[in-house]
Amino acid sequence: MTSVLSVQNVGVRASNGSPMVQDVSFDLPKGATLAIAGPNGAGKTTLLTVLAGLQEFAQGDVLFDGKSLRDMSMQQRARKIAVVSQQSAPDARLTLRDYVAMGQMPVWADASAKEHSVALQSILQLTALSELADRPLGQLSGGERQRAHIARALAQKPEVLFLDEPTNHLDPDAKGRMLSLVASLGVSVIMVVHDLVMIPEFASHVALMKNTRLTGFGTVKDVLTPETVRTTFGVDYLLLSHEGREIPALDIRKTEVPHT
Numbered sequence: 001m002t003s004v005l006s007v008q009n010v011g012v013r014a015s016n017g018s019p020m021v022q023d024v025s026f027d028l029p030k031g032a033t034l035a036i037a038g039p040n041g042a043g044k045t046t047l048l049t050v051l052a053g054l055q056e057f058a059q060g061d062v063l064f065d066g067k068s069l070r071d072m073s074m075q076q077r078a079r080k081i082a083v084v085s086q087q088s089a090p091d092a093r094l095t096l097r098d099y100v101a102m103g104q105m106p107v108w109a110d111a112s113a114k115e116h117s118v119a120l121q122s123i124l125q126l127t128a129l130s131e132l133a134d135r136p137l138g139q140l141s142g143g144e145r146q147r148a149h150i151a152r153a154l155a156q157k158p159e160v161l162f163l164d165e166p167t168n169h170l171d172p173d174a175k176g177r178m179l180s181l182v183a184s185l186g187v188s189v190i191m192v193v194h195d196l197v198m199i200p201e202f203a204s205h206v207a208l209m210k211n212t213r214l215t216g217f218g219t220v221k222d223v224l225t226p227e228t229v230r231t232t233f234g235v236d237y238l239l240l241s242h243e244g245r246e247i248p249a250l251d252i253r254k255t256e257v258p259h260t
């Protein structure tokens with residue numbers, strides 16, 4: 001099995017010394033779609049940010065195709081890694097086409113203007129944005145803007161695409177379409193996912209986190225079970241039979257209501 005990413009004993013502490021992520025290790029196979037899941041404060045975003053090279057880490061190492069993130073220049077990182085974060089807030093006056101084309105800058109020298117233009121068209125098509133290409137970003141809906149961020153990241157031709165909650169603020173139908181798009185991209189994907197029931201349909205692998213530590217890593221089938229969901233999240237995870245398929249559901253009722 002070839003791994004695209006090897007995470008070795010990664011640990012991060014806040015400036016006050018408190019742990020944000022502790023002793024995380026796993027190998028991610030090439031082409032996998034990894035969902036990082038866990039309760040609030042588990043360390044998901046910190047781990048994603050560290051793996052994407054956006055946050056320093058004191059302990060351990062992160063290797064892309066055997067090369068340490070610490071030894072990679074910004075240019076080398078940009079050729080391997082693309083990130084779509086909650087903080088992406090580009091100039092609202094940019095047209096969608098220009099915004100997506102900016103993603104091509106790290107690979108600009110690799111191809112002719114014609115090749116870039118063809119690649120741009122195909123990315124806009126894949127993300128169902130061709131018809132909106134001339135609109136300023138400020139005139140797009142939240143879901144369309146989310147797709148624009150992904151299109152821009154794809155224009156970078158990354159080997160690994162990092163997404164922080166790609167379905168945040170999307171309605172159920174748009175969520176399903178966004179995750180189908182992500183699963184069909186043909187690159188390795190690492191994403192933070194809050195909505196557990198989305199994971200079996202759209203991810204191949206899952207990393208479960210709790211209290212800043214990794215509590216499970218592997219294929220979704222092996223790791224996301226009623227037992228691990230109960231231990232990690234304290235809710236019941238059900239697999240309901242519907243028209244020959246298993247549909248995941250969560251029973252989130254609480255017998256005790258916390259006092260306000």
Ligand SMILES: Nc1ncnc2c1ncn2[C@@H]1O[C@H](COP(=O)(O)OP(=O)(O)OP(=O)(O)O)[C@@H](O)[C@H]1O
Binds near residue numbers: 020
């Ligand atoms: N700047 C900071 N200083 C100190 N501790 C921090 C800081 N940022 C985050 N933490 C702590 O680090 C831990 C991991 O936080 P992180 O944001 O990665 O969790 P998360 O799983 O992404 O949470 P959520 O689901 O709520 O977004 C938490 O305990 C959090 O309180």
